Amino acid sequence: MSEEHDDLIRRVQSDPQFHDLVRRRARLAWFLSGLMIVIYFGFVLTIAYFPGLLSQSLAGGVTTVGIPVGIGVIVSAFVLTGIYVARANTTFDALTKEIIERQQG
Amino acid sequence: MTVRFLTPVSGALVILGLSGTAALADSIQLAGKSDLNPEAIVMFLIFVIATLGITKWAAARTKSATDFYAAGGGITGFQNGLAIAGDYMSAASFLGISGLVFANGYDGLIYSVGWLVGWPIVLFLIAERLRNLGKYTFADVAAFRLKPTPIRVLSATGTLVVVAFYLIAQMVGAGKLIQTLFGLDYLYAVIIVGLLMIIYVAFGGMVATTWVQIIKACMLLGGATFMALMVLAKFGFSPEAMFQRATEVHPGGTAIMGPGALVKDPISTLSLGLALMFGTAGLPHILMRFFTVADAKAARKSVFYATGFIGYFYILTFIIGFGAITLLLQEPTYFKAGALPAANGSYSPADMIGSGNMSAVHLSQAVGGSLFLGFISAVAFATILAVVAGLTLAGATAVSHDLYASVIARGRINEHQEIRLSRIAAVMIGSIAIFLGYVFENQNVAFMVGLAFAIAASCNFPVLAMSIFWRGTTTRGAFVGGFLGLISATVMVVLSPSVWEKTLGYPSGSAVFPYDNPALFSMTLAFAGIWLFSITDRSQSADDERAAFEVQYVRSETGIGASAVAAH
Numbered sequence: 001m002s003e004e005h006d007d008l009i010r011r012v013q014s015d016p017q018f019h020d021l022v023r024r025r026a027r028l029a030w031f032l033s034g035l036m037i038v039i040y041f042g043f044v045l046t047i048a049y050f051p052g053l054l055s056q057s058l059a060g061g062v063t064t065v066g067i068p069v070g071i072g073v074i075v076s077a078f079v080l081t082g083i084y085v086a087r088a089n090t091t092f093d094a095l096t097k098e099i100i101e102r103q104q105g
Numbered sequence: 106m107t108v109r110f111l112t113p114v115s116g117a118l119v120i121l122g123l124s125g126t127a128a129l130a131d132s133i134q135l136a137g138k139s140d141l142n143p144e145a146i147v148m149f150l151i152f153v154i155a156t157l158g159i160t161k162w163a164a165a166r167t168k169s170a171t172d173f174y175a176a177g178g179g180i181t182g183f184q185n186g187l188a189i190a191g192d193y194m195s196a197a198s199f200l201g202i203s204g205l206v207f208a209n210g211y212d213g214l215i216y217s218v219g220w221l222v223g224w225p226i227v228l229f230l231i232a233e234r235l236r237n238l239g240k241y242t243f244a245d246v247a248a249f250r251l252k253p254t255p256i257r258v259l260s261a262t263g264t265l266v267v268v269a270f271y272l273i274a275q276m277v278g279a280g281k282l283i284q285t286l287f288g289l290d291y292l293y294a295v296i297i298v299g300l301l302m303i304i305y306v307a308f309g310g311m312v313a314t315t316w317v318q319i320i321k322a323c324m325l326l327g328g329a330t331f332m333a334l335m336v337l338a339k340f341g342f343s344p345e346a347m348f349q350r351a352t353e354v355h356p357g358g359t360a361i362m363g364p365g366a367l368v369k370d371p372i373s374t375l376s377l378g379l380a381l382m383f384g385t386a387g388l389p390h391i392l393m394r395f396f397t398v399a400d401a402k403a404a405r406k407s408v409f410y411a412t413g414f415i416g417y418f419y420i421l422t423f424i425i426g427f428g429a430i431t432l433l434l435q436e437p438t439y440f441k442a443g444a445l446p447a448a449n450g451s452y453s454p455a456d457m458i459g460s461g462n463m464s465a466v467h468l469s470q471a472v473g474g475s476l477f478l479g480f481i482s483a484v485a486f487a488t489i490l491a492v493v494a495g496l497t498l499a500g501a502t503a504v505s506h507d508l509y510a511s512v513i514a515r516g517r518i519n520e521h522q523e524i525r526l527s528r529i530a531a532v533m534i535g536s537i538a539i540f541l542g543y544v545f546e547n548q549n550v551a552f553m554v555g556l557a558f559a560i561a562a563s564c565n566f567p568v569l570a571m572s573i574f575w576r577g578t579t580t581r582g583a584f585v586g587g588f589l590g591l592i593s594a595t596v597m598v599v600l601s602p603s604v605w606e607k608t609l610g611y612p613s614g615s616a617v618f619p620y621d622n623p624a625l626f627s628m629t630l631a632f633a634g635i636w637l638f639s640i641t642d643r644s645q646s647a648d649d650e651r652a653a654f655e656v657q658y659v660r661s662e663t664g665i666g667a668s669a670v671a672a673h
Contacts, residue, residue: 005665005666006656008665009655009656009659009660009665009666012659012663012665013655013658013659018659018662018663021662022662025662029229029230030229032225032229033225033226033229033230036222036225036226036229037226037382039222040218040219040222040378040382041375041378043215043218044215044219044374044378045371047215047364048371048374051363051364052363054211054363054364055360055362055363055364056363061345061348061349062345062348062349062352062359062362063344063345063348063362064211064362064363066211066214066362066363066364067211067214067344067348067362070211070214070215070218071214071420071423073218073222074217074218074221074416074419074420075416077221077222077224077225077412077416078409078412078413078416080225081224081225081228081408081409081412081413082409084225084228084229084405085228085405085406085408085409088233088402088405089402089405089406093401093402096662096663096664099663100663100665
């Protein structure tokens with residue numbers, strides 16, 4: 001690694017905005033990870049302990065509550081990734097760029 | 106309280122577990138070899154000619170190591186999302202999940218969900234950091250501040266073991282499936298699959314592999330969409346009408362609309378869930394795909410698109426499974442000669458020709474005639490090829506980039522020699538895969554993909570995650586913990602009921618380890634091992650490694666110094 005590169009790393013590291021950025025992005029990432037884990041294991045444990053909840057009719061017909069819930073888990077995985085990408089690729093990446101440009105001088 | 110749990114985990118892995126290809130193909134075997142299927146062969150030949158053309162084009166563009174391992178970093182996020190989906194959706198998940206829905210209804214949906222939920226985790230925790238720190242393999246990331254030699258030995262071992270088990274399961278499954286769908290001999294089928302994957306990888310490297318995966322993903326998604334639409338069209342696009350009809354003709358009645366499930370304990374369920382969730386984040390052929398895009402931004406987009414495509418695909422398989430219930434269950438043509446229908450004219454799903462796992466194939470004939478049946482058969486073949494090509498490339502890269510260039514030659518090797526070595530490794534891995542496919546023809550290999558996921562979750566993932574997130578990780582910790590995870594996962598699988606009793610044939614109840622999936626225990630051992638052997642490491646080099654965390658941390662979070670796109 002070049003001298004210049006190491007120097008830039010050190011300067012970014014001492015930039016308070018860098019730590020702010022990482023904290024905010026990590027908070028979102030861990031929150032969404034936790035949410036996915038809760039949704040998935042919540043779904044599986046509901047099946048295990050309260051299968052009746054998902055077997056009841058949704059609107060009087062044969063379609064059960066379980067159908068939209070199961071598909072909802074699939075859709076939620078997609079939506080959660082969408083939320084993260086939307087935030088990370090705009091706000092967070094702009095911040096990153098700003099920090100690097102400032103520190104490059 | 107009666108605790109009802111998912112169908113036995115081994116069953117889930119057998120059917121869905123991609124390994125399923127083998128298991129399902131076992132059950133597909135009709136009375137010996139089936140007749141040649143001309144439509145399927147013509148469509149498959151078109152696919153082969155097109156992909157060989159792409160390989161030729163890719164070979165001309167593949168000059169540097171970055172081209173060979175990472176397609177020059179020039180794949181877009183959208184393309185990579187499709188390629189990841191193509192790498193991940195196997196023939197078994199297509200035929201196995203729709204077959205499970207056909208046989209059990211709602212339970213099939215429950216299983217498919219498990220295979221999707223690892224993707225958001227890959228995005229939130231791994232994807233961008235991997236792209237920022239590594240070059241071609243996840244070992245690059247783990248070796249960023251740790252000692253290259255032991256870390257690459259560990260990572261290459263983890264990669265090769267995962268690739269080996271995954272590949273054997275795919276080869277055996279491919280041979281049997283193709284034997285049935287195309288009427289080719291098992292050995293010929295295995296040789297054709299092996300030769301094609303060697304050609305794609307050895308000549309076209311990552312560029313060709315990527316495009317094979319993209320084309321396959323489009324064919325599979327297109328074919329499955331058409332089938333699902335044809336099914337829904339029969340019911341005026343009313344799911345309620347389709348479900349209504351399904352409950353009338355299925356022997357399970359309205360029970361198929363909710364969780365059915367055989368009893369299984371919560372530990373097994375949790376353990377399988379962990380293996381699926383974190384195994385996905387440790388699959389070497391999947392992780393390698395993140396180096397084919399330009400930057401962290403594109404890496405994130407890749408996962409977003411991949412999650413969308415894979416999730417959409419699982420919803421389609423659910424509709425296809427119900428389509429098979431409604432459109433096939435009362436049609437004698439699709440059931441074995443001796444099977445007797447119930448009073449209402451419905452056959453038992455278990456009596457389907459080639460078992461319920463062939464329901465999607467039979468449905469393709471019912472909704473689109475023999476031409477569409479041929480297309481779906483060709484899709485199944487293409488699907489297998491895309492998966493095995495990705496695995497072969499990951500294995501070859503572990504040999505040339507991680508083991509040879511870094512460990513044996515210690516950097517005294519130029520790019521051209523390294524690529525050459527990788528091509529040779531691809532030929533060797535392909536040849537070994539053909540040989541093992543032949544040897545394992547009549548063995549039960551159903552547990553192997555489950556084992557691959559468990560090892561990925563217990564060795565590759567902990568080493569990667571701890572080296573990225575925990576400052577305290579040292580070489581000694583990662584090395585000991587990683588091997589603990591790998592060895593314990595393997596031993597526990599061998600001692601589990603699905604291998605000890607069902608594969609090795611020891612008496613029921615004699616299995617030492619009671620659960621079919623070890624991830625809960627082997628992952629814990631790996632993380633605990635990395636932690637313990639790191640904090641007790643008082644060497645000078647360990648202090649240096651902890652101190653080097655800061656630089657790694659800034660780079661992983663900002664991408665400063667990340668490997669750039671190859672100049673073209």
